[in-house]
Structures are given as structure tokens and as C-alpha cells.
Amino acid sequence: MVMTLDGFGSHLQPEALKVFSEHKILVVKEEGDTSHVCQAYDKDVAKEDKRHHRSLLHMIRLEIDMVDQWTLVLVANKASFLYRRVHICLFVEGI
Numbered sequence: 001m002v003m004t005l006d007g008f009g010s011h012l013q014p015e016a017l018k019v020f021s022e023h024k025i026l027v028v029k030e031e032g033d034t035s036h037v038c039q040a041y042d043k044d045v046a047k048e049d050k051r052h053h054r055s056l057l058h059m060i061r062l063e064i065d066m067v068d069q070w071t072l073v074l075v076a077n078k079a080s081f082l083y084r085r086v087h088i089c090l091f092v093e094g095i
Contacts, residue, residue, distance in 0.1 A: 005029055
């Protein structure tokens with residue numbers, strides 16, 4: 001079996017590569033900036049996702065001066081909480 005990975009460091013750890021080898025899985029590393037050519041998701045869907053996320057970040061920046069990774073985690077947690085709360089309310093009301 002062959003598995004292709006991008007060059008992200010955690011994907012190419014020696015311990016992980018050893019496990020793949022033991023299970024007869026050949027790991028092939030893609031060269032940088034090639035995934036958009038090789039993967040349909042990166043060609044079309046990811047572009048739309050990135051555009052959508054940029055617009056969401058713009059809305060966050062209107063409220064917060066500096067957006068770092070922890071701010072994004074907090075925003076995601078809040079959104080998840082609100083989504084579950086609305087979903088539960090709709091379920092209870094039978095909608």
C-alpha cells in the first residue's frame with residue numbers, strides 16, 4: 001500500500017514511519033506546493049473554504065484587535081456551545 005503525505009513535520013516522524021514500514025505501507029512525501037495540483041479538494045473546495053473563513057476572520061477582527069490561535073479556539077468553542085444549545089431548543093420544541 002502507498003500513502004501520500006504532505007511535508008508537514010509531524011507526518012514524517014521516524015516513529016510513525018517505522019510503524020508504517022512494519023505494516024508494509026510505503027509513505028511518499030509530496031513536494032511543497034503540489035497538493036493543489038494533485039488533490040481535487042485543494043483545487044476547488046479548499047479555495048471556497050478559505051474564502052469563507054477569511055470573511056469570518058474579518059468579522060472577528062471587528063471585535064478583537066489581535067486574533068491568535070487561542071482566540072480562534074475560544075470562538076470555535078463558543079460557536080459549538082451556541083449551536084448545541086439552539087439544536088437542543090429546536091429538538092425540545094419539536095421543530
